[in-house]
Amino acid sequence: MTRIPADRIRQIEARRDELQALMATGDLPGDRFVAVSKEYAEIEPVAAAAGEVRRLRQEAESLSFMSQDGDAELRAMALDELRANEAALMAADRALALALLPRDVADERAAMLEIRAGTGGDEAALFAGDLMRMYQRYADRQGWKVELISASDSDAGGYKEVVASVAGKGVFAKLKFESGVHRVQRVPVTESGGRIHTSAATVAVLPEAEEVDVDIQDKDLKIDIYRASGAGGQHVNTTDSAIRITHLPTGLVVIQQDERSQHKNKAKALKVLRTRLYEAERERLASERAGARKSMVGSGDRSERIRTYNFPQGRVTDHRINLTLHRLPEILMGEMDELIDALIAEDEAERLATLDG
Numbered sequence: 001m002t003r004i005p006a007d008r009i010r011q012i013e014a015r016r017d018e019l020q021a022l023m024a025t026g027d028l029p030g031d032r033f034v035a036v037s038k039e040y041a042e043i044e045p046v047a048a049a050a051g052e053v054r055r056l057r058q059e060a061e062s063l064s065f066m067s068q069d070g071d072a073e074l075r076a077m078a079l080d081e082l083r084a085n086e087a088a089l090m091a092a093d094r095a096l097a098l099a100l101l102p103r104d105v106a107d108e109r110a111a112m113l114e115i116r117a118g119t120g121g122d123e124a125a126l127f128a129g130d131l132m133r134m135y136q137r138y139a140d141r142q143g144w145k146v147e148l149i150s151a152s153d154s155d156a157g158g159y160k161e162v163v164a165s166v167a168g169k170g171v172f173a174k175l176k177f178e179s180g181v182h183r184v185q186r187v188p189v190t191e192s193g194g195r196i197h198t199s200a201a202t203v204a205v206l207p208e209a210e211e212v213d214v215d216i217q218d219k220d221l222k223i224d225i226y227r228a229s230g231a232g233g234q235h236v237n238t239t240d241s242a243i244r245i246t247h248l249p250t251g252l253v254v255i256q257q258d259e260r261s262q263h264k265n266k267a268k269a270l271k272v273l274r275t276r277l278y279e280a281e282r283e284r285l286a287s288e289r290a291g292a293r294k295s296m297v298g299s300g301d302r303s304e305r306i307r308t309y310n311f312p313q314g315r316v317t318d319h320r321i322n323l324t325l326h327r328l329p330e331i332l333m334g335e336m337d338e339l340i341d342a343l344i345a346e347d348e349a350e351r352l353a354t355l356d357g
Contacts, residue, residue: 120199129158137334144168186311209278
């Protein structure tokens with residue numbers, strides 16, 4: 001376990017106190033006060049963790065001294081408390097090390113969730129629908145808001161493709177390890193022989209960009225407006241409201257036709273385009289970093305098979321961390337905390353190991 005030096009702990013607490021004093025003066029101009037407040041909000045939890053480590057270390061020194069006392073009863077009591085202190089100090093050291101790890105600036109952002117049916121035909125589309133409902137239920141449990149951006153329905157049910165925006169606190173931090181190929185093994189309702197079929201769907205989770213992140217110039221866009229097509233009924237527009245936006249510098253194309261309003265379709269298409277451009281820039285920067293680490297829990301590569309949902313055995317297996325949970329029905333109902341927490345913990349452990357190395 002990484003042991004944070006005492007000098008570093010003093011620096012953290014000193015900076016926290018300095019920022020606190022600055023805010024208390026009342027003399028800071030508006031923009032400076034905002035910057036100082038933001039830094040204080042970031043460092044205060046780290047300083048609190050550092051303070052706990054310092055307190056436990058001081059306590060350990062006192063207990064160690066007491067454990068050498070001539071009084072047998074006092075010595076035994078001190079040794080018992082010292083063992084408890086060691087466990088608490090180990091946990092506090094780890095908490096501080098985690099707090100000091102570089103944070104993904106996108107962690108607190110909303111996310112764009114994209115699910116596409118892969119191999120398996122109609123069964124893959126049904127599975128894509130199952131995954132979308134699973135994430136919707138998980139989002140509901142977290143108090144997040146899910147907005148459907150676009151959906152391409154399958155004739156047999158489910159989705160050929162579905163894109164949704166998920167907004168709330170810490171969305172990307174919790175969903176970012178969901179990117180990859182999800183595989184399902186089950187007996188389709190159309191299968192008379194009872195044979196198990198395997199099909200797949202691809203999930204991509206992208207941090208949503210804000211307008212300040214990506215500067216999109218009008219001159220870089222080619223916008224085509226046309227009449228939406230669909231399976232009939234409510235899916236067919238009688239006006240030219242469908243939008244296709246081509247980002248000329250990159251060649252990225254976004255099509256949006258789910259809304260009857262041309263303006264709403266354009267707004268949604270620009271939101272998707274901005275998010276994809278932001279993600280492309282994130283990937284470019286990550287690949288440029290010398291010795292960029294590929295996390296044990298996966299690189300987010302959409303072609304990587306990450307998880308299998310086995311219906312006959314009622315189990316879900318995440319292949320990246322060799323975790324199998326025999327709780328398939330509950331997980332599909334949105335009870336994903338155990339799975340997601342395990343992925344986050346594995347990522348933290350890998351990052352701490354990198355820090356130690």
